[in-house]
Amino acid sequence: MPGAISPALAQAAGAATAPLDVSLRINGTEHRLSLDPRTTLLDALREHLHLTGSKKGCGLGQCGACTVLMDGMRVKSCLSLAALAQGREIKTIEGLAQGDELHPLQTAFIERDAFQCGYCTSGQIMAGVACINEGHAGSPQEIREWMSGNLCRCGAYDHIVAAIQDAAAVSSSTQGG
Amino acid sequence: MHPFILERPSDLSAVLALRAQAGRNDAPVEYIAGGTDMVQLLQEYVRRPDRLVSLAGVLDDDIEIGPQGLRLGAAATMAEVAAHQGVVEQFPLISQALLNSASPQVRNQATMGGNLLQRTRCPYFRDVGYEACNKRAPGSGCAAVDGENRWHAVLGTSDDCIAVHPSDLAVALVALDASVELRGTGGDRSVPLSDLHRLPRDTPHLETVLEPCEVITAITVPATTAGLRSHYLKVRDRASFEFAVVSAAVAIETDGARILQARVALGGVGTKPWRLPNVETALAGADLEPAVLRQAAALAAEGTRGRGHNDFKIELMQRAIVRAVEIAGARA
Incomplete structure (x- = not known):
């Protein structure tokens, strides 16, 4: 087999930036994009689809501001290449509310004043929604452990934990238990 | 990121054919699976492949x-394995090590194979602003030996590299006699996890015994290690995501207050996941x-061998063993 792709490799320098056709399903809508292969899912959301709710903090998976749900599970969109997210169901903060009706965790963040500058908030909320859905919001201690992938430089952690507890209580009462 | 062609082959033979062109680490052709480490390294220009081959699907x-034990497909995520009921019940050391790793988001993305092959967190390796790193640029020297080396290894080091292997999973697995299944253009083989990673010696850029075209397809753990009393104790600078x-990683079989057999491995102190047969022998019957x-x-x-800032690890690791065995x- 060696040799089979040598000509292609030789052309790599020129071909590498050739755009890829990528189809992304975001908040229930299919988007067809032409992207540089290096484009992360986060950059595709922000720069190509103008969904700027997901924030770019560190770009290295450390801060969690870019958290979105992929097939229902929370991931860091800055660590995902957009082309490899094709075929996955992606939900961002823009797709969380039902029309004008906020998600219970969005309401809880407002009521608990769970932010100051707000930069980490959409990531905190997306991670918090997953934390509740996973069943990891049973106590403040459990919430802190399972929200450790989201940093808040304003230090609003106590209010964030309280908001997640509130929303978890709403979630369990609406599910009858 | 350095420009690359992204390949999305549909089967493993196509993957291997693409990679057959490549060298070992930092080659012109590299694999990407969950991507949680690879994308960081691409973003920081630590890795600059011309061609990136996706293992997705x-x-x-x-x-x-x-009956043979546990088999983890290489694409299983850290979150899936950590939460698997059978793993939790029979191989709790693995679940514990995983839940003490990374963040929930990263655990949803990162795979078993990728976790074992993640690169060191040595700041001199991760920052291309430092010229000296024998792992990144063979022959350039090691900035950590006389630099900020609080995080670095005290076991398995050489004067050319003192970088720590960062995986928690690998520490638990090596204590449980795990193996990795590999597939290459030459066929399949199984390698004990304790032999997968190389010591740095004078070639720290060669990190594993993987052949250029080989890919990890699965991890296996023998049934003989199921059901042991175990504990994964992780000492870190903050309580989570570190x-x-x-x-x-400790797994023991006991008879009352006496230890019959013990398995002990350490993380954070070795240039590879570090098993301690001498400690195990001393614990047997104790x-x-x-x-x-x-x-x-x-x-x-x-x-x-400490290098100054990391001398404290030599005492701390002994205390960690004692605490983990007690728990x-x-x-x-």
Whole structure:
């Protein structure tokens, strides 16, 4: 087999930036994009689809501001290449509310004043929604452990934990238990 | 990121054909699976492949427990394995090590194979602003030996590299005699996990025994290690989402207050996941008494070499072993 792709490799320098056709399903809508292969899912959301709710903090998976749900599970969109997210169901903060009706965790963040500058908030909320859905919001201690992938430089952690507890209580009462 | 062609082959033979062109680490052709480490390294220009080959949908993510033991498909995520009921019940050390790793988001993305092959967190390796790093640029020197080396290894080091292998999972697996299944253009083979990673010696850029075209397809753990009393103790600078300063993976079989057999491995202190056969031998037949445990754990210091800032790890790792054995012994 060696040799089979040598000509292609030789052309790599020129071909590498050739755009890829990528189809992304975001908040229930299919988007067809032409992207540089290096484009992360986060950059595709922000720069190509103008969904700027997901924030770019560190770009290295450390801060969690870019958290979105992929097939229902929370991931860091800055660590995902957009082309490899094709075929996955992606939900961002823009797709969380039902029309004008906020998600219970969005309401809880407002009521608990769970932010100051707000930069980490959409990531905190997306991670918090997953934390509740996973069943990891049973106590403040459990919430802190399972929200450790989201940093808040304003230090609003106590209010964030309280908001997640509130929303978890709403979630369990609406599910009858 | 350096420009690359992204390949998305549909089966493993196509993957291997693409990679057959490549060298070892930092080659012109590299694999990407979950991407949680690879994308960081691409973003920081630490890795600059011309061609990136996606393993998505090519490797299986099955988690199976049978008479032979546990088999983890290489594409299984950290979150899937950590939460798997059979793993939790029969191989809790693996689940614990995973839940003490990374963040929930990263655990949803990162795979078994990728976790074992993640690169060191040595800041001099990760920052291309430093010229000296024998791992990144062979022959350029090691900035850590005389630099900020609080995080670095005290076991298995050389004057050319003192970088720590960062995986928690690998520490638990090496304690449980796990193996990795590999597939290459030459066929399949199985390698004990303890032999997968190389010591740095004078070639720290060669990190594993993987052949250029080989891919990890699965991890296997023998059934003989199922059901042991175990504990994964991780000492770190913050309570969550942090790499280990020192970690101890311990699995023991006991008869009352006496240890019949022990398995001990350390993380955060070795250039590879570090098994401690001398400590295990000393623990076999020993009573679960602090002074006895302390004496056995002291054998972990054999062959250590501190470099200044990391000297404290030599004492800390002994204490971590004692604590982990005590906690494992106290489990019902």
